[in-house]
Amino acid sequence: MWEDSFTVAMRHYSLIIYLFFAILGGASCSEEEEILPYAFKSNVLYVESTMEIPRRSEGDVLRVNDSTLLMVYTKFLDGYKDHNSAVLVKRISYDKGVTWSEEEDFIGGESLMNVMSASLLLLPDERIALFYLVKNSTEDCYPVVRFSDDKGTTWTAPKNCIKPFKGYYVMNNARAVLLSTGRIILPVASYTFSGGVLNSQGTIRCFYSDDGGMTWKVGNSLPKQDIIAQEPGIIELLDGRLLMYMRTDQGVQYFSYSQNEGVTWSKAENSTLKSPLSPATLERNPYTQEIVAVWNNSETERMPLCLAISQDEAINWIDKCYLENVPEYSACYSAIEFLSEDLALVLYSIAPKEQWGLGNLKLVLVRL
Numbered sequence: 001m002w003e004d005s006f007t008v009a010m011r012h013y014s015l016i017i018y019l020f021f022a023i024l025g026g027a028s029c030s031e032e033e034e035i036l037p038y039a040f041k042s043n044v045l046y047v048e049s050t051m052e053i054p055r056r057s058e059g060d061v062l063r064v065n066d067s068t069l070l071m072v073y074t075k076f077l078d079g080y081k082d083h084n085s086a087v088l089v090k091r092i093s094y095d096k097g098v099t100w101s102e103e104e105d106f107i108g109g110e111s112l113m114n115v116m117s118a119s120l121l122l123l124p125d126e127r128i129a130l131f132y133l134v135k136n137s138t139e140d141c142y143p144v145v146r147f148s149d150d151k152g153t154t155w156t157a158p159k160n161c162i163k164p165f166k167g168y169y170v171m172n173n174a175r176a177v178l179l180s181t182g183r184i185i186l187p188v189a190s191y192t193f194s195g196g197v198l199n200s201q202g203t204i205r206c207f208y209s210d211d212g213g214m215t216w217k218v219g220n221s222l223p224k225q226d227i228i229a230q231e232p233g234i235i236e237l238l239d240g241r242l243l244m245y246m247r248t249d250q251g252v253q254y255f256s257y258s259q260n261e262g263v264t265w266s267k268a269e270n271s272t273l274k275s276p277l278s279p280a281t282l283e284r285n286p287y288t289q290e291i292v293a294v295w296n297n298s299e300t301e302r303m304p305l306c307l308a309i310s311q312d313e314a315i316n317w318i319d320k321c322y323l324e325n326v327p328e329y330s331a332c333y334s335a336i337e338f339l340s341e342d343l344a345l346v347l348y349s350i351a352p353k354e355q356w357g358l359g360n361l362k363l364v365l366v367r368l
Helices: 002-024
Strands: 040-047 055-063 069-076 086-093 104-107 114-122 128-137 140-148 168-170 184-191 203-209 229-236 242-248 252-258 269-274 281-284 291-296 305-310 318-324 329-340 343-352 360-367
Touching: 055 343, 055 360, 069 114, 069 128, 069 343, 184 229, 184 242, 203 229, 203 242, 229 281, 242 269, 281 329, 291 329, 291 343, 305 329, 305 343, 318 329, 318 343
Parallel strands: 055 114, 055 329, 086 114, 140 168
Antiparallel strands: 040 360, 055 069, 069 086, 086 104, 114 128, 128 140, 168 184, 184 203, 229 242, 242 252, 252 269, 281 291, 291 305, 305 318, 329 343, 343 360
16 A cells, blocks of 8 residues: 555656756756656655764665565764764664664774774575674774674674785675675775875775675785776676676776676776766666666766666666756765565765765655
8 A cells, every 4th residue: 555655646746846857957957967857756764964963874774574674874973074983873664664763873882983884685594794894094994794683683793804804995885795606795995095195096806705704705806907996886697797886087887797706807897877986886676687776877976866777787777867966965875675676765875065975864765
């Protein structure tokens, strides 16, 4: 019944929005920007930033069973920049994401700087794996994993996923992937700092586990190129290859491929996804096998935030639509969780441009 009500409400809502922007020419559209329809969507949760809590971002949503969903994201406490203090918070929905529990702080105080960037996986043995970054300094940051066997109520102690490596290793939110073979794979970029300034050209490689996250191995790094490539993500293709996508300074997302489950990678090449230096999210719809992308459809700005579908394994994109197109704002760091063949929850951060889109947290229900 709630899906039927959603369909009716969103049909009227999207028609009004589409006509409004068609008449006015859209929000902050340049001559080069595509004029797209707005997605059929409903706002499920919108958490505004405050002076006390200036940023909520980099989270993930996991469908635990038919009705229960778990959401984990980062809450910053003394500023909206990446090195400010932060904790992880969780919320639970018992009605397919219609309503959510209050925000509950549950991981913090285990680092010198912050914890951030959550990824959630439901493992074959029904445990939940939670990955996140432990950040001690600009030279000490690494992903860890905790496990829960009671739907996220209690968690094991954190386990380092990249030992014995040391340095500044970054993995975005919603990036951990469970392959069809059972391998867990983490796409990670490592960086160096000089005089307190980050060297933006990082080294990208994958760490992987074949025993449910108990032990970890490291793959080869991507071939070096004269571009800035950052914040990689992974999706498994239907032919068994892995596709790695990454943000670059070239105005597009770059793609690289692996034929051995993430151990080695091809030279990265430009894709058909126009993009600024901002992360994309690609997820396969388990009901249709189509690949869904959420990304910034611009060469320079983190706006608009768009959604599109690929029926040919991320080569071409159809049914492009706006999730957000707000003047002087940015939106980024998304996560996708599918509820049915044509319904998905999309989580992202949205804020004024001067904050790079890092501030308010938004969860929307999208009709695909």
